[in-house]
Amino acid sequence: MSSMQRAKQWATFSRIWHIYDAKWQNPFESAKLIAAYLKGQHKPIYHPLSDCGDHVVVTNCREIALPGPEWYQRVFFHHTGYPKGGATWTLAWELHRKNPTMIMQRAVHRAVGGTLLRKPLMARLHLVADAEVPAELLRHVTSQMTQLRPQPRRLDSYTEQEVRDFPKVFDYPADYVVR
Amino acid sequence: MTSLWRAVTCSAARSWPCQAQPRSLCTSPLVHVKKIVCAEEDGNLTIEGRIEPSPREGRVVSAHAGMCTCSLCQLNLNIKHTDVLILSQFLRSDGCMMPRRVTGVCRLQQRRVQQLVAMAQKAGLMPNLAPAWSKRDPKLRYGYRKFNKYFDESTIRDVRPFANLEARGGPPSVQ
Numbered sequence: 318m319s320s321m322q323r324a325k326q327w328a329t330f331s332r333i334w335h336i337y338d339a340k341w342q343n344p345f346e347s348a349k350l351i352a353a354y355l356k357g358q359h360k361p362i363y364h365p366l367s368d369c370g371d372h373v374v375v376t377n378c379r380e381i382a383l384p385g386p387e388w389y390q391r392v393f394f395h396h397t398g399y400p401k402g403g404a405t406w407t408l409a410w411e412l413h414r415k416n417p418t419m420i421m422q423r424a425v426h427r428a429v430g431g432t433l434l435r436k437p438l439m440a441r442l443h444l445v446a447d448a449e450v451p452a453e454l455l456r457h458v459t460s461q462m463t464q465l466r467p468q469p470r471r472l473d474s475y476t477e478q479e480v481r482d483f484p485k486v487f488d489y490p491a492d493y494v495v496r
Numbered sequence: 497m498t499s500l501w502r503a504v505t506c507s508a509a510r511s512w513p514c515q516a517q518p519r520s521l522c523t524s525p526l527v528h529v530k531k532i533v534c535a536e537e538d539g540n541l542t543i544e545g546r547i548e549p550s551p552r553e554g555r556v557v558s559a560h561a562g563m564c565t566c567s568l569c570q571l572n573l574n575i576k577h578t579d580v581l582i583l584s585q586f587l588r589s590d591g592c593m594m595p596r597r598v599t600g601v602c603r604l605q606q607r608r609v610q611q612l613v614a615m616a617q618k619a620g621l622m623p624n625l626a627p628a629w630s631k632r633d634p635k636l637r638y639g640y641r642k643f644n645k646y647f648d649e650s651t652i653r654d655v656r657p658f659a660n661l662e663a664r665g666g667p668p669s670v671q
Contacts, residue, residue, distance in 0.1 A: 341646070343646075382645060382646045383644075384646055385645065385647055408640075470578070470580070471621050472584055472623070479581075490600075493598055496590075
């Protein structure tokens, strides 16, 4: 094998570390994409038993966004295994307040499927609540995954001049008192 | 006999009220341009209102059926709840919406903007347009309200989002 072919072999079969920013993203939609990368379905050499999946580091898990009323409508079920009061139903916002990475972890756990491969795939998922990623994770990262939803901009993030110069849809009537 | 019948009809016409006479109905728009003509003859002043054909006949632009002339309908924009630079134009400094007599848009667009503004405020995208006593930072809200939320604009019941798009042959270009 020539040195060029050896480089291509390494590049094809090596395990890549991707980083994904979950800020303002729906965790359940993102989980489908993350699960595909964990399994290696984005590679042409994919086979479920080939162990060709990559690592994914998910940052800003605290800043995930859910649509409309889902924060107080989505419920996470847990059973301790013990009878008489072992079952709990926790609302999404309560769970997120206690552990900000748990919703993302639960979403990927479901998206990855119920096979025996789930355990090693979940072991390759690294969740970080904030924007600061630990150095031991960040040093392996070589690729970035694009976000699914656009991040909205707050009105106070625009300068006063930008707000003033933006085209206006209507003009005030002559007798209107601006307040 | 005929003279008697004529006399009866004349007296009857005078005594009957005006609403008994039939009103003229038209399905096409009438063009009535009156020309006031004053003529004086032998000390008699005759003021006549002569109905004449309009000089604009045949050149009037016909509006498409159902076309709304308000600013938002004419702009044909797909405004999302994240377009805060547009939505903030409809708000006062304390976050209250301006009434329709000030904004000048049609009823359906006003309702649509109202719902988009509610979505943007719930998502915490316009924290500076709030009452003086309120917590301006969305992170200081109670419970689930502090977490990020986004909305689907298609849940707004269809209230003319793309007004007149087909009739006008596409969205207008920005000058």
